[in-house]
Amino acid sequence: MRPMGMKIELLRAIAHPIRIQILDELTKGVKCVSDFEDFFEVSQPNLSQHLSLLRRHGIIDYYVDGRLRCYFLKDPIIPDLIKLLKNDYEEELPSPACCPVTKKGVYPGDRRR
Amino acid sequence: MRPMGMKIELLRAIAHPIRIQILDELTKGVKCVSDFEDFFEVSQPNLSQHLSLLRRHGIIDYYVDGRLRCYFLKDPIIPDLIKLLKNDYEEELPSPACCPVTKKGVYPGDRRR
DNA sequence: TTGAAATATAATGATATTTGCATGTTTTGT
DNA sequence: ACAAAACATGCAAATATCATTATATTTCAA
Numbered sequence: 001m002r003p004m005g006m007k008i009e010l011l012r013a014i015a016h017p018i019r020i021q022i023l024d025e026l027t028k029g030v031k032c033v034s035d036f037e038d039f040f041e042v043s044q045p046n047l048s049q050h051l052s053l054l055r056r057h058g059i060i061d062y063y064v065d066g067r068l069r070c071y072f073l074k075d076p077i078i079p080d081l082i083k084l085l086k087n088d089y090e091e092e093l094p095s096p097a098c099c100p101v102t103k104k105g106v107y108p109g110d111r112r113r
Numbered sequence: 114m115r116p117m118g119m120k121i122e123l124l125r126a127i128a129h130p131i132r133i134q135i136l137d138e139l140t141k142g143v144k145c146v147s148d149f150e151d152f153f154e155v156s157q158p159n160l161s162q163h164l165s166l167l168r169r170h171g172i173i174d175y176y177v178d179g180r181l182r183c184y185f186l187k188d189p190i191i192p193d194l195i196k197l198l199k200n201d202y203e204e205e206l207p208s209p210a211c212c213p214v215t216k217k218g219v220y221p222g223d224r225r226r
Numbered sequence: 227t228t229g230a231a232a233t234a235t236a237a238t239g240a241t242a243t244t245t246g247c248a249t250g251t252t253t254t255g256t
Numbered sequence: 257a258c259a260a261a262a263c264a265t266g267c268a269a270a271t272a273t274c275a276t277t278a279t280a281t282t283t284c285a286a
Contacts, residue, residue: 007198008130015124016274020117030209033233046275048234061208067232067283072209076202084197085120089189095174096143096185129244146263159245161264180253180262 010075013057018042019050020085022071026060027079032068123188126170131155132163133198135184139173140192145181 014020021040025031036047051071054060059078062071073079127133134153138144149160164184167173172191175182186192 001201004133004198005130008128008133011124011128011133011198015121015128017118017121020121020124034231043276044233045235045277049274052234063209064282069233070209073206074208076204076206077197077200079206080197080200084190084193085117085124087190087193088114091189093186093189093192095176095187096183147261156246157263158247158265162245165264177252182263 007077010057010059010077013053013059014078014081016050018047019054020082022050022054023059023073023078024082026071026073027082030070030072032065032070034068120190123170123172123190126166126172127191127194129163131160132167133195135163135167136172136186136191137195139184139186140195143183143185145178145183147181 014023018040022036025036025039033044033047033051036042036051037044042050051060051062055062059073059075060071061074062069064070127136131153135149138149138152146157146160146164149155149164150157155163164173164175168175172186172188173184174187175184177183
């Protein structure tokens with residue numbers, strides 16, 4: 001079992017708009033660098049840096065095919081994580097009526113209950 | 114439906130060891146600031162800063178009970194996210210047929226070779 | 227063999243994050 | 257009224273992240 005510290009590093013690694021897009025594309029299949037360049041607006045060096053970061057974290061990997069680098073997903077948590085992010089959550093969690101310990105308390109300011 | 118950009122901001126907001134711990138504790142119930150101080154090693158001002166950040170992002174909220182602030186979870190994605198992070202993933206995802214070892218294989222796509 | 231395509235790496239500067247520390251505010255007990 | 261408890265806030269320093277630009281590497285094709 002991977003320690004929680006590593007999972008937090010994983011979260012930090014993926015918490016970036018471009019890197020999420022990269023991972024989202026990779027859940028659909030193998031892609032090479034210039035495929036991403038076509039899809040979203042980012043310079044090639046910047047894209048490489050994001051790919052490199054994801055690889056350093058063991059989240060993705062690639063194989064070499066001629067002058068292409070074909071990237072693919074490696075960390076099994078990614079598809080589930082992407083799917084979770086795409087979920088639709090309408091309702092907020094129910095607020096507690098009062099402090100469970102003191103059974104007292106009001107919300108600050110004009111916040112409604 | 115909350116746009117993906119916001120969800121990424123949410124990821125960034127929670128991707129911190131102390132903030133994950135805070136959220137993990139909050140999935141178990143309402144807690145006030147000094148409860149957290151007992152649990153993990155962090156100064157009171159720093160703890161307050163993390164709580165404040167989470168609240169700015171709408172992830173948690175609190176109500177006032179005397180001089181206590183009782184924090185609770187607000188964003189419904191958090192329990193699912195915490196649970197997912199605690200999952201145990203043993204196996205890596207299967208690499209595509211054309212693997213780095215053989216250096217062979219076809220790139221799946223119509224890009225020119 | 228020469229050039230271009232595909233991609234990586236390195237250096238730089240700008241911006242953001244994190245923490246520590248000092249101090250402020252509100253509430254409660256005496 | 258006073259002091260302490262519980263918490264927040266403001267600021268500065270250290271550090272990390274990010275995009276940009278320039279350059280390097282490898283492979284393929286003519």
